[in-house]
Amino acid sequence: MTRPATGGGGQRLLVRYPRAGRREALHRHQMLRVRGRSIAWVPPLLLLLGISVVDAVTPGDFRIISWIVLVPGIAAALCGAWGTAVFGVLSLLAYAIVDSAWPDEFRAGLPDFILVALGGLLATAACVVRIRGEEHLLRMRGIAETIRRTVLRPLPAEWGGLSHAGVYLAADTDARVGGDFYDIQPGPHGTRVLVGDVQGKGLGAVEAAAALLGTFREAGYHEPDLATVAERMAVRIRRHQDHVAALGRSDNDRFATALLLGFPQDAADTVDVVNFGHDPPLIAGPRGVRTLPTTGGLPLGLGDLVPPGVPTLPPVRRFPFAADETLLITTDGVTEARAPDGAFYPLTVEVTRALTADPRTAHPGRLVALVRDGVLRHSRGHLADDTTVMALRRL
Incomplete structure (x- = not known):
């Protein structure tokens, strides 16, 4: 006004009551910035490294490498479509490297590999849908702002x-x-x-x-x-x-x-x-x-x-x-x-x-x-x- x-x-x-204000909604990946540069890639990368390291140093009866399927899902919520796809590929590579280092009796094997690959594909698709929804919301808000300034x-x-x-x-x-x-x-x-x-x-x-x-x-x-x-x-x-x-x-x-x-x-x-x-x-x-x-x-x-x-x-x-x-x-x-x-x-x-x-x-x-x-x-x-x-x- x-x-x-x-x-x-x-x-x-x-800020405390955002429903009552008129603040511009930011993209979730834009909120993760330091000095103007995006760090949205940091959380999924840390998760990927953490799962790989923990799986490598723990005993064979405690295998968590399959949890790496979470990495593309986190990336889909924070990064763009290409970033999510990259993390999907990195997850597959990390799975293959870490899992192959174990003896045969402790390997998770092909079923979990397929699970990680499918998780990466679905996460990338979900990221595309998310970005399109954000773009549609921004267009609607632009129209609403034009109406507001006209009325x-x-x-x-x-x-x-x-x-x-x-x-x-x-x-x-x-x-x-x-x-x-x-x-x-x-x-x-x-x-x-x-x-x-x-x-x-x-x-x-x-x-x-x-x-x-x-x-x-x-x-x-x-x-x-x-x-x-x-x-x-x-x-x-x-x-x-x-x-x-x-x-x-x-x-x-x-x-x-x-x-x-x-x-x-x-x-x-x-x-x-x-x-x-x-x-x-x-x-x-x-x-x-x-x-x-x-x-x-x-x-x-x-x-x-x-x-x-x-x-x-x-x-x-x-x-x-x-x-x-x-x-x-x-x-x-x-x-x-x-x-x-x-x-x-x-x-x-x-x-x-x-x-x-x-x-x-x-x-x-x-x-x-x-x-x-x-x-x-x-x-x-x-x-x-x-x-x-x-x-x-x-x-």
């Missing part, structure tokens, strides 16, 4: 008169992007911010998020009234539902919770908020932590549930927002993160405690890192839903 919150503690958490575009650290920081953790780390969405759109009528969460998972959720973001980027720039931007988004999600239904798909009832924010140019100490059924944002600063009372609006896509004659759009509400305060927005991946005992993450309590101990925690980068690390610790890295944390402050 925009300007990912970093820090030593946070990086250690992402969740990178944003400058200071953009539209706002200093901001954020982090996005996908529950499905292979997909890299899910139903959470966000963007900042500066324009002639002030800066607009959108943070939301599409119901459900998978490509259908990504499609709905992309549709809403496209509308927000255009309407947020051109429309002078924030209520009109909200209306355009409500119309867009209905059009998307109709399109999905016309395709015969069963996920045409997707909806999205969202927070639409406006930072007007003529009122520098305020923020306008339209809440489509989203968790209300927090404001943290020298005067403490407060929750903006913005609940009550229906999510985008559920306007048909409103009786005729009743307004379907939530109102635009204006709140004071000082220059020394930070606006914190999270998706339900934060508020619904559970500990092993089932307890939810106490967002407001944790932010209040941190600001009481150190008022500098209200800085956007520190605040996002605090919430990210707190959620990972609280849930032990097992995120049940996509998690987005975003903090904004006026420059």
Whole structure:
């Protein structure tokens, strides 16, 4: 996400809980490197030498040379296809040399030789399958990364008169992007911010998020009234539902919770908020932590549930927002993160405690890192839903 919150503690958490992070998966053989050079060949070579030496120095009634069939199997997990094939051949040669050095009554003979040869062939085939699977996974991750950068575009650290920081953790780390969405759109009528969460998972959720973001980027720039931007988004999600239904798909009832924010140019100490059924944002600063009372609006896509004659759009509400305060927005991946005992993450309590101990925690980068690390610790890295944390402050 925009300007990912970093820090030593946070990086250690992402390493400790890799399911919750977005680290690139490395090839297993790439993990065995010293000064940039691969040493993946060392473990199978040591195993080959060790089995050969032990078999040569032990009594004749303790023959373990047949264990050498393990060497190509270890190589298949760590090395490339050619390396695995080489270890298969070396295993056969070592078997033949060591076994022929014993008297006839102690030799393992042809059956174990065939076993070692067959093990080398199967290990090489397994290695080829493994490498193809890794290449396919990398291609899929490349596609997912392209989708992520298209839907969740990178944003400058200071953009539209706002200093901001954020982090996005996908529950499905292979997909890299899910139903959470966000963007900042500066324009002639002030800066607009959108943070939301599409119901459900998978490509259908990504499609709905992309549709809403496209509308927000255009309407947020051109429309002078924030209520009109909200209306355009409500119309867009209905059009998307109709399109999905016309395709015969069963996920045409997707909806999205969202927070639409406006930072007007003529009122520098305020923020306008339209809440489509989203968790209300927090404001943290020298005067403490407060929750903006913005609940009550229906999510985008559920306007048909409103009786005729009743307004379907939530109102635009204006709140004071000082220059020394930070606006914190999270998706339900934060508020619904559970500990092993089932307890939810106490967002407001944790932010209040941190600001009481150190008022500098209200800085956007520190605040996002605090919430990210707190959620990972609280849930032990097992995120049940996509998690987005975003903090904004006026420059």
